[in-house]
Amino acid sequence: xxxxxxxxxxxxxxxxxxxxxxxxxxxxxxxxxxxxxxxxxxxxxxxxxxxxxxxxxxxxxxxxxxxxxxxxxxxxxxxxxxxxxxxxxxxxxxxxxxxxxxxxxxxxxxxxxxxxxxxxxxxxxxxxxxxxxxxxxxxxxxxxxxxxxxxxxxxxxxxxxxxxxxxxxxxxxxxxxxxxxxxxxxxxxxxxxxxxxxxxxxxxxxxxxxxxxxxxxxxxxxxxxxxxxxxxxxxxxxxxxxxxxxxxxxxxxxxxxxxxxxxxxxxxxxxxxxxxxxxxxxxxxxxxxxxxxxxxxxxxxxxxxxxxxxxxxxxxxxxxxxxxxxxxxxxxxxxxxxxxxxxxxxxxxxxxxxxxxxxxxxxxxxxxxxxxxxxxx
Amino acid sequence: xxxxxxxxxxxxxxxxxxxxxxxxxxxxxxxxxxxxxxxxxxxxxxxxxxxxxxxxxxxxxxxxxxxxxxxxxxxxxxxxxxxxxxxxxxxxxxxxxxxxxxxxxxxxxxxxxxxxxxxxxxxxxxxxxxxxxxxxxxxxxxxxxxxxxxxxxxxxxxxxxxxxxxxxxxxxxxxxxxxxxxxxxxxxxxxxxxxxxxxxxxxxxxxxxxxxxxxxxxxxxxxxxxxxxxxxxxxxxxxxxxxxxxxxxxxxxxxxxxxxxxxxxxxxxxxxxxxxxxxxxxxxxxxxxxxxxxxxxxxxxxxxxxxxxxxxxxxxxxxxxxxxxxxxxxxxxxxxxxxxxxxxxxxxx
Numbered sequence: 261x262x263x264x265x266x267x268x269x270x271x272x273x274x275x276x277x278x279x280x281x282x283x284x285x286x287x288x289x290x291x292x293x294x295x296x297x298x299x300x301x302x303x304x305x306x307x308x309x310x311x312x313x314x315x316x317x318x319x320x321x322x323x324x325x326x327x328x329x330x331x332x333x334x335x336x337x338x339x340x341x342x343x344x345x346x347x348x349x350x351x352x353x354x355x356x357x358x359x360x361x362x363x364x365x366x367x368x369x370x371x372x373x374x375x376x377x378x379x380x381x382x383x384x385x386x387x388x389x390x391x392x393x394x395x396x397x398x399x400x401x402x403x404x405x406x407x408x409x410x411x412x413x414x415x416x417x418x419x420x421x422x423x424x425x426x427x428x429x430x431x432x433x434x435x436x437x438x439x440x441x442x443x444x445x446x447x448x449x450x451x452x453x454x455x456x457x458x459x460x461x462x463x464x465x466x467x468x469x470x471x472x473x474x475x476x477x478x479x480x481x482x483x484x485x486x487x488x489x490x491x492x493x494x495x496x497x498x499x500x501x502x503x504x505x506x507x508x509x510x511x512x513x514x515x516x517x518x519x520x521x522x523x524x525x526x527x528x529x530x531x532x533x534x535x536x537x538x539x540x541x542x543x544x545x546x547x548x549x550x551x552x553x554x555x556x557x558x559x560x561x562x563x564x565x566x567x568x569x570x571x572x573x574x575x576x577x578x579x580x581x582x583x584x585x586x587x588x589x590x591x592x593x594x595x596x597x598x599x600x601x602x603x604x605x606x607x608x609x610x611x612x613x614x615x616x617x618x619x620x621x622x623x624x625x626x627x628x629x630x631x632x633x634x635x636x637x
Numbered sequence: 638x639x640x641x642x643x644x645x646x647x648x649x650x651x652x653x654x655x656x657x658x659x660x661x662x663x664x665x666x667x668x669x670x671x672x673x674x675x676x677x678x679x680x681x682x683x684x685x686x687x688x689x690x691x692x693x694x695x696x697x698x699x700x701x702x703x704x705x706x707x708x709x710x711x712x713x714x715x716x717x718x719x720x721x722x723x724x725x726x727x728x729x730x731x732x733x734x735x736x737x738x739x740x741x742x743x744x745x746x747x748x749x750x751x752x753x754x755x756x757x758x759x760x761x762x763x764x765x766x767x768x769x770x771x772x773x774x775x776x777x778x779x780x781x782x783x784x785x786x787x788x789x790x791x792x793x794x795x796x797x798x799x800x801x802x803x804x805x806x807x808x809x810x811x812x813x814x815x816x817x818x819x820x821x822x823x824x825x826x827x828x829x830x831x832x833x834x835x836x837x838x839x840x841x842x843x844x845x846x847x848x849x850x851x852x853x854x855x856x857x858x859x860x861x862x863x864x865x866x867x868x869x870x871x872x873x874x875x876x877x878x879x880x881x882x883x884x885x886x887x888x889x890x891x892x893x894x895x896x897x898x899x900x901x902x903x904x905x906x907x908x909x910x911x912x913x914x915x916x917x918x919x920x921x922x923x924x925x926x927x928x929x930x931x932x933x934x935x936x937x938x939x940x941x942x943x944x945x946x947x948x949x950x951x952x953x954x955x956x957x958x959x960x961x962x963x964x965x966x967x968x969x970x971x972x973x974x975x976x977x978x979x980x981x982x983x984x985x986x
Binding site (some may be wrong): 275338342344355356357358362363364365366367416426428481486487488490491493501538577578579580581582583587590591592593595597598599600602 | 690691693694697698699700701702704727728730731732734735738739741742743746784789792828851852854855856857962963964
């Protein structure tokens with residue numbers, strides 16, 4: 261038992277380094293094996309699809325970049341026509357991009373709609389940041405929209421006046437969708453509340469409005485606004501075509517958004533209403549502080565869905581002769597020299613639409629995650 | 638919320654019909670426009686001209702967003718007649734569906750929008766066609782390799798056509814009359830129609846000859862395609878004004894006649910100023926306002942035609958500038974003194 265007295269240093273076993281799971285179980289390689297090459301069938305399908313995708317990608321890169329023609333002198337499109345099917349003719353976008361973006365707006369004044377678009381985008385970014393969600397945001401909106409109006413119309417500060425029918429392109433799309441949704445959303449909340457109201461007259465009006473508007477397609481509403489409505493106005497009185505289309509879009513979007521908001525109101529447990537009542541809150545306090553904040557955050561996905569839908573639906577104004585982004589693009593390829601290069605123009609316009617819609621969609625996802633943390637599963 | 642193809646077209650057609658019905662009574666009680674379109678234009682300081690939203694050669698914005706084309710020149714000419722300033726025009730692009738309402742409701746003063754003059758349009762819309770500035774007609778285009786010289790050789794052919802237009806109806810009427818059997822390939826969109834024809838899905842493609850010429854000119858090898866000589870329908874295109882304002886209708890009509898007469902007497906943009914002081918032909922002197930007071934009778938400056946021709950050129954010059962490049966021949970739009978030509982102006986007296 262000598263060993264009892266002599267203390268030999270006991271080597272305390274060093275806990276082993278936590279080892280990573282073998283590379284064959286985690287990591288990208290394992291993922292690829294598990295998902296793409298798990299069996300002979302899966303391998304075959306992966307290889308076949310991979311081959312097709314790579315071939316298509318190479319073909320597209322060849323067409324869109326390597327063999328593409330980026331500009332031609334003086335509308336001489338013969339080079340483009342010779343490259344048809346082999347290379348893209350981006351020259352059409354080079355030549356027409358200002359028309360596609362700004363329509364028939366006076367050429368020397370294009371900085372004005374360009375600046376208006378920048379203000380719009382800035383406005384979206386500022387509104388998206390939660391730290392700006394204060395009462396001042398309303399002032400920012402008013403200031404920005406006024407600035408856009410001043411820029412587009414001009415007539416003051418040394419900027420020549422530009423009549424509405426010369427506006428076109430991207431600003432039209434942004435104006436129609438931004439004003440449309442900015443006015444439709446409050447309208448929708450009121451209508452949704454009205455539809456759940458206990459006062460029969462208000463309820464009836466709201467139900468009638470929603471059902472009437474939802475019963476007709478947007479295109480017929482635009483048609484009404486541009487074709488029928490002027491005939492009922494007194495002689496010599498004309499309401500601006502863009503304004504008429506804008507009001508039609510607001511009314512239409514309002515009805516759809518109202519139903520989305522109503523879904524949120526109905527999804528809220530009755531206890532919330534009763535608790536608010538028990539606290540002795542008035543109707544508007546109850547609605548503003550308890551009900552709407554909860555109801556609206558529940559319906560973010562369908563709200564954004566509707567927003568994105570309407571952003572794209574604004575292109576329907578083409579039937580009443582307003583040159584929005586899509587119509588301007590279509591008109592750009594009317595000129596005989598540039599006929600037949602629709603694909604290039606449509607790809608460009610598609611990318612612009614994608615930027616806006618994808619940004620909306622991504623933002624709504626993050627917003628949803630942030631606001632609905634307590635109910636995530 | 639997005640609408641495609643047939644639903645859209647059907648909806649539009651139904652609405653257009655509805656609109657026409659609703660418009661009829663509205664027009665019946667609105668002859669008050671007669672108080673003077675011309676005065677209203679003068680008071681406003683600009684002419685508002687309804688044009689196509691984009692038709693090659695006739696009205697289209699160029700890369701700078703400036704409207705150009707055959708119809709646009711007429712707007713400019715009219716503005717010059719009224720203001721002696723071709724820039725005092727506002728162009729309102731109008732679609733086929735809204736064009737008549739835009740004019741009826743006073744949103745535009747005049748339509749120069751390649752509209753076919755028909756009896757029903759002339760009588761039921763509360764509008765008037767003061768002139769015909771372009772004689773169009775439906776024709777056929779085939780590939781040169783098909784060796785077809787006449788539309789009568791199209792028996793058994795497949796023909797690409799847009800649905801729901803008078804084009805489709807005209808084709809059926811003509812085939813019945815000529816005892817020709819054909820297979821229609823009905824494709825909604827113009828661009829798809831052309832693509833189908835080029836890809837060989839149909840032997841021939843039919844639409845108005847002006848449209849065929851524009852399509853043909855846009856091909857990399859225009860000579861591979863032939864426009865057949867037969868014209869199977871009449872499509873007289875002209876300006877439109879509101880019914881009841883004869884003074885303004887007269888002005889629009891005589892601007893057109895003035896352009897024709899100028900070509901007849903070989904008055905061009907280059908020589909008009911000189912001719913207005915030196916020409917000895919009585920007709921030219923009256924046209925250019927040196928003698929008599931024809932301009933004043935129309936309510937405009939006496940030198941109106943000098944100003945117009947200096948700005949736009951005569952009818953032939955306008956045609957050469959805008960329609961020849963898209964591959965159109967003068968054909969029926971030549972002066973009446975040319976065989977086959979229909980453009981004729983009453984005398985300036």
